[in-house]
Amino acid sequence: MRVLFATAEAYPLAKTGGLADVSGALPLALRRLGLDVRLVMPAYPSAFMRIEKPRIIAKIPPLLGIADATLVEGKFPGSDLPVYLIDSHSLFRRPGGLYQDEAGAEWPDNPLRFAYLAHVSAALAMNRLGISWRPDIVHANDWHAGLVPFYLSLEEAERPATIFTTHNMAFQGNFSPEWLSKLRLPRAYFQPGGIEFYNQISFLKAGIRYADRVTTVSPTYAREILTPEFGCGMEGVLKLRGADFSGILNGIDDALWNPASDPALPHHFHASDISGKRACKAALQEELGLPLRPDVPLIGFVSRITHQKMADVILEALPWLCNQDTQFVSVGEGDPKMEAGFDQARELYSHRCATVIGYDEAMAHRLQAAADILLAPARFEPCGLTQLYALKYGTLPIVRRTGGLADTVVDASAASIADRSATGFVFDKIAVDDLKAAITRALTLYREPLTWRRLQLQAMAQDFSWDASATQYAALYSAASGIAIDLGDRDQHKSVAEPETTRQAAV
Structure with missing residues (x-):
């Protein structure tokens, strides 16, 4: 075809x-x-x-x-x-x-x-x-x-x-x-x-x-x-x-976003050996002038700095967050007033907060590798990619239950932790208190090393590569054109569900 x-x-x-x-x-x-x-x-x-x-x-x-x-x-x-x-x-x-x-x-x-x-x-x-x-x-x-x-x-x-x-x-x-x-x-x-x-x-x-x-x-x-x-x-x-x-859910390029081979990283790692992730954390702390503390949770925000991405809510939470014995790093650009807010936070909390205004692709990779937690909330989110990158890099995302964020992150509830399906932290309301509650849950589990390591493994095991999504698109192309597509030996993804239609969504 x-x-x-x-x-x-x-x-x-x-x-x-x-x-x-x-x-x-x-x-x-x-x-x-x-x-x-x-x-x-x-x-x-x-x-x-x-x-x-x-x-x-x-x-x-x-x-x-x-x-x-x-x-x-x-x-x-x-x-x-x-x-x-x-x-x-x-x-x-x-x-x-x-x-x-x-x-x-x-x-x-x-x-x-x-x-x-x-x-x-x-x-x-x-x-x-x-x-x-x-x-x-x-x-x-x-x-x-x-x-x-x-x-x-x-x-x-x-x-x-x-x-x-x-x-x-x-x-x-x-x-x-x-x-x-x-x-x-x-x-x-x-x-x-x-x-x-x-x-x-x-x-x-x-x-x-x-x-x-x-x-x-x-x-x-x-x-x-x-x-x-x-x-x-x-x-x-x-x-x-x-x-x-x-x-049809988006995927990620797992050749470009792969902590085992990412050329932007100072150290590589994989699910069975994450010592390189700890080394990436230390390298980023040094690069951005933060104290070299392996024990402190490093929280990242890689995003357009916009109302959609709830940057205003994150700014409201920053004074509280920077008093929780954490480190916070943001990378992105967008609304000038909100950019100024992140710059001001960096000046007020220089030992716990670093800000990079402007989008830097290599820095985005380094932050995903170094961070323990990624803030990726949104008022609406068609799919979202940063939370998928975070999962791949063993960085647990905090998201709001909307759009593709709801489709890709499993909240760390008692039940999902027990059945080993949890991959991050999900909240519902567009409110600073709800964001803070999700961060608090994440920080609590961060201080339980065995549980946190299990969550990292579960996150890194998720497959959001483009292969499954591409197979769904191929099926759609076939249906639209009336031309059969023979995937031959590439048939391993045919078990993927057909795209959900509006008729199914209304049920």
């Missing part, structure tokens, strides 16, 4: 968040299953720097007023995954971030930039760019690629089947209707049953409404976004998709 995977970012070519981690790992896992997957994304400067063996394979005909674009083919770093970069100097070769300028303001032409991504992806899917390859499935990701299923739905000729994955319903790509004609969007579709959302064009709604199948990134989040609390106004659109909507 041939699959075109359309995304705005993929690590390590370009990254702002979890979408890049998924887009950099899922296609590779699908190729391991024998699928002919190819990635298409914009040619940001960072992507050009990191792609392997790039070469121009097509001149893209003038489209949406853009006449300077070429299609560049190369290989995803360290793999045989083909990548198509859409190279337009006027759209993608610019300073600043992927979606924002150097001052942090959204690029005003983002509607054009990502409609262009969708148009070129659709042209690739219909084999109109002369590369002699046509997919059976087009898998579009998040609002940036939301117009891909819509444009393909307008095709009169036979077209590939389409899958659309929403990674976070809060990011919708809503723009003024003034863009309709500029983006070649037929005005007849600008209505509630089409791509209109509160008198704006919605790229996200276009993907949900016009893809053949729709997925999100965890079963619990799939249930949650059918409700007004989490659906961000589109719960009705999702409900209309019925059994065509499902939740």
